[in-house]
Amino acid sequence: MDFFTAMDVSSSAMTAERTRMNLISSNLANANSTKTAEGGPYKRKDAVFSAAPVTESFGAALNKAANAPTGVAVVQITEDQNPPRLQYDPSHPDANAEGYVAYPNVNVVEEMADMIAATRAYEANVTATQAAKSMALKTLEISR
């Protein structure tokens, strides 16, 4: 394990948080989309994170398989299966037979809170990268 591995782990986390941020933006943009390509209203999307190993040198991976630093990867993007929000509006072009329009199950306040959490997680990983970098540079000062 060296500082470059620490930076790679933080980099994988930043990629994952960026993906989550993209999904949150997509949810916010489509909060009122009543029609999608598959028919039906937009369904809220969410990302599933899982611990994934960061590529290390082969020898190091053999030696410390149990303690290898694990990065994070987005394994799946799920669609929220909660029922859509129904609103009575017979004059809407997407109204069904009873006159109800199905709006997406996106809660804007929840998405804003998720957005703040994703931002803070991203900033935490940037700070971790900076800490690893400053430790590496400090190490070089041994010879000064």
Add this chain to the structure above:
Amino acid sequence: MINTIESSIGLGKAFPAGEKGAGKAAPIEDFSKFLGEMVDKVNQNQQSADKAVQNLVTGEAKGLHEVMIAVEKSAISFQFLTQVRNKALEAYQEIMRMPV
């Protein structure tokens, strides 16, 4: 960490465990050889950082953070090369100062 940096930039090859004392000429050519290899590795790091910046502009890179981390890695390895060069220079000057 030093082990991995050393192995990643080829420093370990210049000082094999159990030096065999092959004569006065061998350390000198080892220095130039390993310094050359280190410069090559640092050059590779710099080039991959340049390529990462290019990929970002053309839209192929996975993200801005990948580019920044590649640039930082090349900067760190370059500073490491500078320190090693300073030490090698110091050792050389020390040897030249020895009275014959």
